[in-house]
Amino acid sequence: MKVFFFKAIRILVLVSLVNFVITCKKVEKQEATEQRFQKDDIVKVNVKPGLVVRDQSSLSAKKISEIPFETVVQIVSCKEKFEDILGLVGPWCEIKFSDQKGWVFSPFLKSEYSRELAFHISYGKAIREFPPSEPAPIENKLILYRISIQGHDIGKLQFVLDEKMGKGSLSTCTYWSGPPHTEESSQRSCEIEEVKYKRDKDSLIINGESYRWDGRFKGFIPLDEKDDWKEIFAQAFEGKKHPNGEYMSWVLDEDSCRFYEGDSYGGAQANYLCEKKGYDNSCLCFVK
Structure with a gap:
């Protein structure tokens, strides 16, 4: 009786596993074959x-x-x-x-x-058709920007890395991007500090944080594992759909040196360092 009981349990477990695998494959197939375009698109x-x-x-x-x-x-x-x-x-x-x-x-x-x-x-x-990968900049004086947008709060960072002088500096310029011509929108807050950096061709380390050059969008991406760059690239460049819909897919915004997901203001963002973009005349601490 015991032998029969255990055999019955083994058969039930096996059947359950087979059903589970079949169900998973059906779900996989449904996801892979989801309709992408609709009438009038x-x-x-x-x-x-x-x-x-x-x-x-x-x-x-x-x-x-x-x-x-x-x-x-x-x-x-x-x-x-x-x-x-x-x-x-x-x-x-x-x-x-x-x-x-x-x-x-x-x-x-x-x-x-x-x-x-x-x-x-x-x-x-x-x-x-991936574009030809542009080489990393090799100038002795490298000026890089990173821009962070949190709603109406804008932060612009300018890194000036002078290999000839062996020095680096970071200028941070912040302001509120509310209605134009108001006291809040016209005010700029600037801070400057020294940074330590090390450059080896496509690799860059600033204050202990590692970056790697990617020629697809002419920028250094951070390697801190905060952002899943492989997934970001797949959605931004290869048309991979976001699980929550195409609207949420990652998009490249070259003007602000970042990728963003969903809403360009307030949505998730993945910032990178870009060369000679983001200069702002109103940020008096920025180097031309």
Whole structure:
């Protein structure tokens, strides 16, 4: 009786595990095949040199046109069925362009204001076209900026690293970015302090904090593990969707030397050091 009881338990556990694995795989598949575009969405072509438009939702269908890279089109409808083409998975979508309609493979489209990197086709696969990585700056006098935005409170940091003199300084300029021409918005608070730094090609250490150059956006990213840069890059450059929706995806804001998630004011942000950006004439402690 005991032997039968234990065998029954083992069978139940095994069945439960199998069901759990199947359920997980179903959830995985559902997440991977989530519809990306909706009717009337405005999108752009995101493959170079252009995207083939067909009269039906099939690779064997008649080609009716080819739309150049970054052309703006409108979604008419999308199929529910997902297909695997050139290593990408997604549905065919009917689009409207130049008073015409036709079908395209939707993974080669991107949202109108997305900063996703473009695709190109190589040896039967769709490959992200990463821009050539620009080398780290090698000037003897390196001026770097970092900007922090917390609601209306703006903090601008200027690092001046002089390898010839062997000195470094940090100027911090803070102000409130409320309504213009008010007493609060016109006031600047400036502080200057010395910093210790060490530079080795693409690596930089300032006051014990490590940074590494990344040529994709011409900046030094901090290596303090506060931010998941791999995930940030995947969402900002590779079109990876945020679990809470595309609106929450990380976006690169080159003007303020940062990536932000969701709202540019008050949302999560990942700051980096950028070269010769962020100079503010009203910050009297800043070096030109």
